[in-house]
Amino acid sequence: MAQHQVNYLKDGGLPVALTTIDKVVNWGRSNSIWALTYGLACCGIEMMASGASRYDFDRFGTIFRASPRQAELMVVAGTLTKKHAEFIRRLYDQMTEPKWVISMGSCANTGGMFNTYSTVQGVDRVIPVDLYLPGCAPRPETLQYAVMMLQQKIRKEPASRAQKPKRLM
Amino acid sequence: MRAYTPKDDVQKKSYYTDRFWVAPQVPKYDVSQDAVFAADLEAIKAKFDVLDAYIQVNQMVVVIHANDNYAVLELLKNEREYPQLSEMSAIDWLASEGKFEIFYQMLSMAKRKRLRIKCKIDEKEAIQSVEKLFRSADWSEREMYDMFGVVVNNHPFMKRILMPEDWEGFPLRKTYPLQGDEFAAWYEVDRIFGKEAREIIGPENRDPARVDRYDTQRFSRLGHEVPFGTDISQGEPDTPLVYQEQKGVFMIEKFDAEKSVVISDRHR
Amino acid sequence: MQQSNRLRPFFENITFDRADNEMILNFGPQHPSAHGQLRLMLHMQQEQITKAHPDIGYLHRGMEKMAENMIYNEFMPTTDRMDYIASSSNNYGFALAVEKLIGLDVPRRAKVIRMLLLEVNRLMSHLFWLATTALDIGAMTVFLFAFREREYLMDLVEDYCGARLTHAAIRIGGVPLDLPDNFMDDLRKFLDKLPENIKDYEDLLDTNRIWLMRMENVGVISKEMALSWGCSGVMLRASGVAWDIRKEEPYELYDEVEFNVPVSDKGDNYARYKLYMAEMRESAKILYQVIDMYEGTSTELMAHAPQYISAPKLDIMTQNYALMQHFVLVTQGMRPPVGEVYIPTESPKGELGYYINSQGGPYPYRLKLRAPSFWHTGILTDLLPGHYIPDVVSIIGTTNIVFGEVDR
Numbered sequence: 001m002a003q004h005q006v007n008y009l010k011d012g013g014l015p016v017a018l019t020t021i022d023k024v025v026n027w028g029r030s031n032s033i034w035a036l037t038y039g040l041a042c043c044g045i046e047m048m049a050s051g052a053s054r055y056d057f058d059r060f061g062t063i064f065r066a067s068p069r070q071a072e073l074m075v076v077a078g079t080l081t082k083k084h085a086e087f088i089r090r091l092y093d094q095m096t097e098p099k100w101v102i103s104m105g106s107c108a109n110t111g112g113m114f115n116t117y118s119t120v121q122g123v124d125r126v127i128p129v130d131l132y133l134p135g136c137a138p139r140p141e142t143l144q145y146a147v148m149m150l151q152q153k154i155r156k157e158p159a160s161r162a163q164k165p166k167r168l169m
Numbered sequence: 170m171r172a173y174t175p176k177d178d179v180q181k182k183s184y185y186t187d188r189f190w191v192a193p194q195v196p197k198y199d200v201s202q203d204a205v206f207a208a209d210l211e212a213i214k215a216k217f218d219v220l221d222a223y224i225q226v227n228q229m230v231v232v233i234h235a236n237d238n239y240a241v242l243e244l245l246k247n248e249r250e251y252p253q254l255s256e257m258s259a260i261d262w263l264a265s266e267g268k269f270e271i272f273y274q275m276l277s278m279a280k281r282k283r284l285r286i287k288c289k290i291d292e293k294e295a296i297q298s299v300e301k302l303f304r305s306a307d308w309s310e311r312e313m314y315d316m317f318g319v320v321v322n323n324h325p326f327m328k329r330i331l332m333p334e335d336w337e338g339f340p341l342r343k344t345y346p347l348q349g350d351e352f353a354a355w356y357e358v359d360r361i362f363g364k365e366a367r368e369i370i371g372p373e374n375r376d377p378a379r380v381d382r383y384d385t386q387r388f389s390r391l392g393h394e395v396p397f398g399t400d401i402s403q404g405e406p407d408t409p410l411v412y413q414e415q416k417g418v419f420m421i422e423k424f425d426a427e428k429s430v431v432i433s434d435r436h437r
Numbered sequence: 438m439q440q441s442n443r444l445r446p447f448f449e450n451i452t453f454d455r456a457d458n459e460m461i462l463n464f465g466p467q468h469p470s471a472h473g474q475l476r477l478m479l480h481m482q483q484e485q486i487t488k489a490h491p492d493i494g495y496l497h498r499g500m501e502k503m504a505e506n507m508i509y510n511e512f513m514p515t516t517d518r519m520d521y522i523a524s525s526s527n528n529y530g531f532a533l534a535v536e537k538l539i540g541l542d543v544p545r546r547a548k549v550i551r552m553l554l555l556e557v558n559r560l561m562s563h564l565f566w567l568a569t570t571a572l573d574i575g576a577m578t579v580f581l582f583a584f585r586e587r588e589y590l591m592d593l594v595e596d597y598c599g600a601r602l603t604h605a606a607i608r609i610g611g612v613p614l615d616l617p618d619n620f621m622d623d624l625r626k627f628l629d630k631l632p633e634n635i636k637d638y639e640d641l642l643d644t645n646r647i648w649l650m651r652m653e654n655v656g657v658i659s660k661e662m663a664l665s666w667g668c669s670g671v672m673l674r675a676s677g678v679a680w681d682i683r684k685e686e687p688y689e690l691y692d693e694v695e696f697n698v699p700v701s702d703k704g705d706n707y708a709r710y711k712l713y714m715a716e717m718r719e720s721a722k723i724l725y726q727v728i729d730m731y732e733g734t735s736t737e738l739m740a741h742a743p744q745y746i747s748a749p750k751l752d753i754m755t756q757n758y759a760l761m762q763h764f765v766l767v768t769q770g771m772r773p774p775v776g777e778v779y780i781p782t783e784s785p786k787g788e789l790g791y792y793i794n795s796q797g798g799p800y801p802y803r804l805k806l807r808a809p810s811f812w813h814t815g816i817l818t819d820l821l822p823g824h825y826i827p828d829v830v831s832i833i834g835t836t837n838i839v840f841g842e843v844d845r
Contacts, residue, residue, distance in 0.1 A: 122373075
């Protein structure tokens with residue numbers, strides 16, 4: 001007779017959790033979102049602040065990387081100008097699949113207050129965007145919220161196959 | 170009849186100006202009021218033609234001929250202790266007199282004085298570079314060329330600086346619209362995807378006043394009035410805003426407000 | 438799944454495949470230690486740079502053009518986005534230039550509040566500079582420390598105007614709000630702790646072997662070069678020119694406060710670092726004095742000039758003419774007199790000047806923003822050759838450039 005009875009049915013009885021592949025892959029993906037430092041303008045400062053001491057994104061698994069090859073999330077933080085547009089596309093292409101984009105701040109969303117000749121009117125004209133984050137500039141808490149929304153989105157997506165193209169281009 | 174809008178100046182105009190309104194002037198004072206400036210002006214006058222000189226807001230303004238610009242700045246730098254060219258650029262007067270005005274903002278640390286040298290050139294005329302005297306003019310002159318199309322002679326690298334090299338048009342001219350021309354509107358699409366992608370991507374939305382068509386709380390639909398806050402989405406699904414999944418997240422514990430520490434003094 | 442696009446590696450005027458030993462390195466425009474969108478083309482012999490070609494304009498948003506299409510008050514929030522590390526100093530420069538154009542004097546309490554904001558912004562900017570430069574060199578701890586203090590200052594400004602980064606806290610003719618109740622206490626608490634904090638940074642960096650190797654005798658700017666390139670602020674003072682606009686051409690209440698202008702004649706990165714640290718201490722000194730000035734000032738916050746400035750809110754709500762005037766000023770905008778001004782102020786980065794040419798209309802005919810960082814970027818052309826690749830990062834760091842300001 002076993003001295004130590006294990007209640008297999010009770011949660012936490014064994015360090016075993018049963019789940020689907022989709023769920024476990026998405027769990028991994030959603031909780032270690034490595035973001036590309038794409039600070040273009042003012043919002044980039046708030047992005048830095050969210051990586052720094054008070055807001056400390058590292059504890060949520062959101063670690064800023066300097067290289068697109070190591071990143072899966074591009075936080076477009078700031079005004080995208082027409083001169084810069086091709087570089088954002090090139091860096092986006094360099095990121096490995098699966099990849100997501102958060103457009104941070106009004107300028108990246110729609111051009112914002114800079115309704116001028118040299119500003120791209122919304123970064124979604126160049127790369128597909130998953131999440132639009134309003135504000136000028138959004139606070140770090142807002143960015144945190146956006147990352148949580150993105151996590152939710154990732155968990156809803158099927159993980160087992162390659163991502164569908166988000167738009168024609 | 171449609172109101173006439175001048176094509177040589179497409180900048181925003183005030184929509185109403187009183188017929189009898191006369192704009193006041195920022196007072197201009199005679200240069201003789203300030204001994205330091207008077208001496209500087211004498212030194213310039215001794216060698217060059219001075220078209221106009223006055224003091225405005227504590228700074229002397231000297232108007233000279235455009236072809237004297239290098240020599241005057243050289244004199245100011247070497248003999249009159251103005252070692253820094255803090256700013257230079259152009260002003261577009263093409264609509265009214267067909268000329269560009271170019272100003273050089275000088276600073277003397279020894280005398281604690283600032284003066285402004287101004288000259289005018291025609292649209293097609295070029296101006297002499299002062300880059301040999303002040304290195305700061307290197308970039309300023311490039312910026313001036315980029316923004317106004319004012320060509321600078323003897324400049325080591327006369328290229329656009331702020332706009333891309335293949336840009337068309339000179340943005341700060343009064344004839345250039347704020348929101349750009351056709352070339353500017355499609356620049357990034359043409360550059361990245363090619364002209365054939367224009368149709369797929371579509372034109373830019375330049376309208377900051379675009380409204381949500383289903384919003385009946387902040388906007389009323391003229392001619393199709395509905396009661397305040399009525400849902401007129403006709404069954405289109407709405408995406409609800411949720412913070413985290415209701416059933417919890419796989420292997421993630423929910424945040425417990427009971428167990429958290431509230432920091433009351435942020436300066437602790 | 439990617440669709441192909443037309444992007445090919447392209448570099449204007451530069452051939453990459455070369456027969457000689459020279460290598461060309463493309464740095465940016467999106468490089469984590471470029472402090473924004475700086476693109477550098479570096480020609481190199483082995484590790485040494487022979488020619489540097491900074492390429493800017495990746496954040497050119499057309500602010501000068503915007504100004505020509507906006508009434509004066511409308512332009513104020515746009516100035517925030519220039520030097521976004523210290524927005525209030527931009528607001529202030531613009532407000533001061535328009536006030537000089539109109540010939541307006543500001544109530545004393547507004548002046549005190551402006552001084553507070555300016556110096557708090559200077560501290561914010563210097564702390565941010567320290568954080569990012571230290572991070573570029575590899576000192577992660579200093580980055581975390583300095584950001585901690587900076588967050589406190591941002592809280593202070595947030596208490597005042599409600600925004601963390603883009604304040605728009607200064608109006609033409611005064612300030613919009615009085616200080617909140619706890620502002621002075623919080624500020625004092627912060628200032629009391631600041632010397633300790635600065636000492637922390639200095640303990641970590643001052644004699645740190647790596648820091649010294651990366652900073653000392655690197656990026657030496659001679660006096661002639663600094664003057665010729667139109668340098669200002671710390672870049673100029675580190676090269677031995679004692680020129681601080683706050684001291685030499687005092688504006689606001691700077692002639693009433695006691696402070697020193699730290700100067701160095703070394704001209705290298707380390708000198709600039711020391712000056713930034715010294716300036717933080719001076720800012721704290723100024724702030725202590727300004728806190729004492731606040732007491733006893735009258736409660737007026739905006740200048741009285743009905744032709745240009747709206748009346749206080751209470752008057753607008755109660756008096757008919759004030760309401761009418763307000764309506765005209767908001768819909769049509771103020772019309773300053775015909776004339777031109779160039780007003781420099783000492784922003785944290787250097788000489789921030791606004792040249793305004795007014796033709797008597799509600800829109801400026803021409804507005805030129807003289808941003809210090811523009812020339813501090815330009816100087817890289819002459820400064821980088823002769824240095825090694827790792828020095829590039831530390832030199833860019835100590836020039837303290839912000840690209841909102843460089844490209845405008």
